[in-house]
Amino acid sequence: MINKIKRWLPWAALIIALAAVPKVFGIYYMNFFITFAVFAVFSVSLNLLLGYTGLLSFGHAMYFGAGGYGTALALKYIWHLPLLPALSIGVLSAILLAMIVCPLVVRVGGTAFAMMHMAFAQLLYVIALKSRFITGGEDGLANFPIPPFSIPGVVSFTMEGAPSNFYFFAIIVLGASLWLMWFLTKTPFGQIQVGIRDNAKRIDYMGFKVTHAKAVVYIVSAAFAGVAGSVYAMFQNVVSPDGYLGLLVSFTPIINTMLGGIASFFGPVWGTAIYALIEEVIFRFTDRVELVVGIIFVLVIMYAPLGFSGLMLKLKFKWLMFKNKKMRQAV
Numbered sequence: 001m002i003n004k005i006k007r008w009l010p011w012a013a014l015i016i017a018l019a020a021v022p023k024v025f026g027i028y029y030m031n032f033f034i035t036f037a038v039f040a041v042f043s044v045s046l047n048l049l050l051g052y053t054g055l056l057s058f059g060h061a062m063y064f065g066a067g068g069y070g071t072a073l074a075l076k077y078i079w080h081l082p083l084l085p086a087l088s089i090g091v092l093s094a095i096l097l098a099m100i101v102c103p104l105v106v107r108v109g110g111t112a113f114a115m116m117h118m119a120f121a122q123l124l125y126v127i128a129l130k131s132r133f134i135t136g137g138e139d140g141l142a143n144f145p146i147p148p149f150s151i152p153g154v155v156s157f158t159m160e161g162a163p164s165n166f167y168f169f170a171i172i173v174l175g176a177s178l179w180l181m182w183f184l185t186k187t188p189f190g191q192i193q194v195g196i197r198d199n200a201k202r203i204d205y206m207g208f209k210v211t212h213a214k215a216v217v218y219i220v221s222a223a224f225a226g227v228a229g230s231v232y233a234m235f236q237n238v239v240s241p242d243g244y245l246g247l248l249v250s251f252t253p254i255i256n257t258m259l260g261g262i263a264s265f266f267g268p269v270w271g272t273a274i275y276a277l278i279e280e281v282i283f284r285f286t287d288r289v290e291l292v293v294g295i296i297f298v299l300v301i302m303y304a305p306l307g308f309s310g311l312m313l314k315l316k317f318k319w320l321m322f323k324n325k326k327m328r329q330a331v
Helices: 002-053 061-077 083-105 110-130 163-185 188-205 210-236 247-260 267-282 289-303 307-330
Strands: 149-151 155-157
Touching: 002 163, 002 188, 002 210, 002 247, 002 267, 061 083, 061 110, 061 210, 061 247, 083 110, 083 149, 083 210, 110 247, 163 188, 163 210, 188 210, 247 267, 247 289, 247 307, 267 289, 267 307
Parallel strands: none
Antiparallel strands: 149 155
């Protein structure tokens, strides 16, 4: 019983802390935390491909953008569309795009997989840029209505002009997305993912369809990237090609994942937090954020390839070795 309480105590403390953010820290840090949570989910969705299945994508932004544009277009052109259906349309847009692309990409791996995604992402970027009559071109879509969260006959919360209400909505949706992705990695299918990453031929010999398994992981990863993009579109109330489909948007979750560590599920979450803190500090001294982040990224690849979580694991191992040595000396 005591062990169960100890196990759930940190999660209870986290929930209380998240609930207290609007009252304690104010609107600036509340918005900062929503942005962090969006990119944490986006980065973890990429890590389902990279860390768990061994597939590196240089174009994951196309699903982030599909979620954002799907929700924005639905809210702009469908009158009185409720909030959850608007979110669902964004996620379904990402899933539909993934279902179109995945038959082409799941049959390859390595450099071919990465570069094909860069090509598809740039193609989508150009389409969004040139289709001004639909997407608004380089200006994007803005000032679309954000409907209230409502369950007919039960409850209704206004979102426009009520940032704390949107904060709780976003945190619940993004937190549930993180939990669902974590749960997937703990299922037998999660073990198949890891098996494909480590030895795809052995998984094939065991009777599992490797390409089919890759397709499932791919669509799930795209769906959660769509969730992040949809929530971010409603939060920013604007979508644009550079902000949602640009090359830098595709590389952001890769940097977050490498900083935090691909060997851990929560590594991308740590990486997102580290990246956000680095940006916040650098902006106080210079506007050349990409240059400084690039240098830090190179140093991480060279000297800490397992990222922050790998570094913490190494320190924990050394601490246990030190304790065991002290115990032997005491005996």
